[in-house]
Amino acid sequence: MNRFYSNKEDNPALDTISVWLYIVLVFIGLISIYSATSEVNQTFEFSFSSLAGRQLIWIGGAIIIIFTIAFANVAIIDYFAYGFYGFAILLNIAVLFLGKEVSGAKSWFGFGGFGIQPSEFAKVATALAIAKYLGTYGVRFKGTRNVAITLALFLVPMLLILIQNDTGSALVFLSFFLVLYREGLSGWILLSAVWLMLIAIARIVMEATGVSHLWTMGILLFMASLIIYFGKKNKQLIIATLFVTVVSAVFSVAVGFAYTKILKGYQRDRIELVLNLKQDTRNMGYNLEQSRIAIGAGQFLGRGYLKGTQTKMGFVPEQHTDFIFCTIGEEWGFVGALVFFGLYFGLLFRLINLAERQSTAFGRVLGYGVVCILFFHVAINIGMTIGIVPVIGIPLPFISFGGSSLWAFTLLLFLFLKVDEKRR
Secondary structure (H helix, E strand, O other), rough: OOOOOOOOOOOOOHHHHHHHHHHHHHHHHHHHHHHHOOOOOOOOOOOOHHHHHHHHHHHHHHHHHHHHHEOOOHHHHHOHHHHHHHHHHHHHHHHHHHHHEEOOOEEEEEEEEEEEEEHHHHHHHHHHHHHHHOOOOOOOOHHHHHHHHHHHHHHHHHHHHHHHHHHHHHHHHHHHHHHHOOOOOHHHHHHHHHHHHHHHHHHHHHHHHOOOOOHHHHHHHHHHHHHHHHHOOOHHHHHHHHHHHHHHHHHHHHHHHHHHHHHHHHHHHHHHHHHOOOOOOOOOOOHHHHHHHHHHHHOOOOOOOOOOOHHOOOOOOOOOOOOHHHHHHHHHHHHHHHHHHHHHHHHHHHHHHHHHOOHHHHHHHHHHHHHHHHHHHHHHHHHHHHHOOOOOOOOOOOOOOOOHHHHHHHHHHHHHHHHHHHHH
């Protein structure tokens, strides 16, 4: 047992700043869930059968997770990294056959009135597995074999979650590219990703507005011709230009096919709403429109806790989960939202600082994995509520209602803090 638990003389000393920021964020989440699910002029009433009460139960489970990690031997994290990853993969395969469908995604195991979403824990397992592999003696993010294995570690669970039709959770795994950039991934790859994103947006706009895709091909050929003409003495530039042009053209065709033949109607609607290609305040755009109204209603200082009319009257569906930020924006206003952002980004900057101070590659990669996953969730979730990214349904860490997300984010954060404790 000694190999799995710390000695009695050891006093867990997890990073105090990170722990307190976590506590404050979880508390904000609890009171926001209570506000989002209470009635107009309701006096304070608390019941464990309510959503806020159920969230408190999940918080109790999170506390057990924290103390288990705090008093465990740090060696267990490294020792079981691959095992946890394998178990998470098996769960995400099993849910395809044994899970229940929620909001069009077959990604939940149901247990009575509760549900567990294995895709949330797959993020934790993947961060551990990548950290374990890149932290192995003699392994660096170089060479075809090492790069291929590292990419496979997060592309495999991403593919499984896509099959579950949980696009939002699957896209989170792309955040690991930022981790790999810290470990030596070429900046050209990130630049290429931005270029392909622009190609995708252009093709979607053309498909949605009925403009011929030949315009895309024509623009690509025109740009390539200019580069080749002015750089005709540089053979490497010409070869690279031709390669990029061909890849861009093929990618544009693939995006067009996926958009028209693979994506479902509601998914196309969400994308077109964000790109302002469609106005719809009654059906697909209702959530987004009401979300903007709620946040705007908060103005500078907010309407006050439990006083948000948009929140109380239930204008924003699912406000206790994906759209929980609306409650904060309406009740606490610009100032409250600014403080809220300060807490979140204070935690992220603190974790970056801790990651850079790690004495091992395992600790550094795990730290950046935590930062990138949290940042991706925060950026996309809040972006959804204000209409700058499509509504893809991912929770706001530590704030949104739900046990799977709270437990997974708690596990992710405190596993890294335990590794950091060993460093100190």
